[in-house]
Amino acid sequence: MIKTDIIIIGAGPVGLFAVFEAGLMKLRCHLIDAIPQPGGQLAEIYPKKPIYDIPGYPTILAGELVDNLMEQAAPFKPGFTLGERADSIEKQEDGTFIVTTSKGTQHHAPVVMIAGGLGSFEPRKPLIDNLSDYEEKGVHYIVKDPDQFEGKDMVISGGGDSALDWAIYFAEKGSFVHLVHRSDRFRAHKDSVSRAHELAAAGKMQLHTFAEVKELEGEDELETVVIYTKEEKTTVKTALWFPLFGLSPKLGPIADWGLEIDKNAIVVDTFDYQTNRPGIFAIGDVNTYPGKLKLILCGFHEATLAVQTAYKIIYPDKKFTLKYTTVQGVQGFEEEQPKETVKS
Numbered sequence: 389m390i391k392t393d394i395i396i397i398g399a400g401p402v403g404l405f406a407v408f409e410a411g412l413m414k415l416r417c418h419l420i421d422a423i424p425q426p427g428g429q430l431a432e433i434y435p436k437k438p439i440y441d442i443p444g445y446p447t448i449l450a451g452e453l454v455d456n457l458m459e460q461a462a463p464f465k466p467g468f469t470l471g472e473r474a475d476s477i478e479k480q481e482d483g484t485f486i487v488t489t490s491k492g493t494q495h496h497a498p499v500v501m502i503a504g505g506l507g508s509f510e511p512r513k514p515l516i517d518n519l520s521d522y523e524e525k526g527v528h529y530i531v532k533d534p535d536q537f538e539g540k541d542m543v544i545s546g547g548g549d550s551a552l553d554w555a556i557y558f559a560e561k562g563s564f565v566h567l568v569h570r571s572d573r574f575r576a577h578k579d580s581v582s583r584a585h586e587l588a589a590a591g592k593m594q595l596h597t598f599a600e601v602k603e604l605e606g607e608d609e610l611e612t613v614v615i616y617t618k619e620e621k622t623t624v625k626t627a628l629w630f631p632l633f634g635l636s637p638k639l640g641p642i643a644d645w646g647l648e649i650d651k652n653a654i655v656v657d658t659f660d661y662q663t664n665r666p667g668i669f670a671i672g673d674v675n676t677y678p679g680k681l682k683l684i685l686c687g688f689h690e691a692t693l694a695v696q697t698a699y700k701i702i703y704p705d706k707k708f709t710l711k712y713t714t715v716q717g718v719q720g721f722e723e724e725q726p727k728e729t730v731k732s
């Protein structure tokens with residue numbers, strides 16, 4: 389059993405910052421995340437995009453912000469259970485909780501903070517019979533590590549920001565890009581649409597409008613993508629296809645934990661971001677309240693207030709006096725937190 393003060397479900401930016409704020413109060417945290425690396429949406433969807441609205445950083449790459457948050461949390465030696473989804477929560481007689489993951493790892497703590505963002509996000513997949521044969525063998529729903537694809541010819545499908553942004557990015561890095569869209573009207577930013585047309589005119593991209601990828605071929609890996617319009621069929625020899633039709637958020641098992649849910653988000657009290665179940669908090673994109681904004685900055689604020697009440701639950705007889713970090717500094721933990729793992 390992994391024992392800690394606060395179990396944080398979701399190692400996105402908000403979960404990571406909660407470790408720091410809890411650490412300042414001498415509370416230990418253990419994070420659980422379904423994906424194999426920390427960083428949430430920033431690491432999974434847009435690691436190379438610049439963010440402009442983090443206070444004190446006129447611009448910072450999403451991946452860099454994750455690295456910085458990890459560095460900021462490091463003195464407080466958080467534990468991580470990665471690549472495992474938090475599936476169930478059980479309240480114990482003494483009011484504490486046991487959270488069990490998809491792989492059976494059990495975690496025990498008096499407080500649980502859900503920082504699950506959009507939940508476990510699932511890509512919207514096109515309906516092609518043999519699609520799953522080529523997943524991660526040429527077909528990718530998310531561009532995680534663009535460096536490995538730079539300069540390679542590819543097909544990208546979609547008409548939103550993600551499809552246009554990556555088509556432009558790769559065409560500018562020397563790839564020849566076939567951009568395939570069902571209509572001739574793109575939902576992406578106007579500037580991106582103009583830039584795509586410029587790149588097509590310069591011979592670096594081919595736009596296939598009113599078109600759809602309907603067939604995939606290849607021995608073990610993807611070798612050919614077949615694009616259809618009403619009038620014609622175009623066969624493109626390529627080892628890469630990115631169907632970028634967006635991600636559909638799924639709250640997943642959390643939806644069955646007896647929490648009040650409104651439109652796929654957990655309802656909280658803005659006093660301390662506690663849910664209707666005492667001892668269970670929800671911070672970041674996963675929560676909702678009047679005036680909620682799904683921004684990293686807002687999640688940081690929520691985490692800071694939530695740990696104040698968490699402290700009172702964990703130490704009902706102690707009083708915590710807030711001191712500025714400029715006064716008290718950052719005193720991390722010397723020892724790793726003790727843990728035993730139980731797989732059921």
Ligand SMILES: Cc1cc2nc3c(=O)[nH]c(=O)nc-3n(C[C@H](O)[C@H](O)[C@H](O)COP(=O)(O)OP(=O)(O)OC[C@H]3O[C@@H](n4cnc5c(N)ncnc54)[C@H](O)[C@@H]3O)c2cc1C
Binds near residue numbers: 509
């Ligand atoms: C393209 C794009 C650009 C953006 N640009 C900006 C911007 O410029 N500024 C800004 O402030 N915001 C921006 N955002 C929004 C920002 O990314 C989110 O507000 C932020 O990621 C929320 O952080 P979070 O920690 O609450 O959740 P997330 O980053 O979503 O992380 C949640 C984590 O919880 C995990 N999880 C969920 N359920 C479970 C479970 N049951 N078990 C285990 N793990 C689970 C998920 O795997 C995920 O890793 C952008 C978003 C996108 C998609």
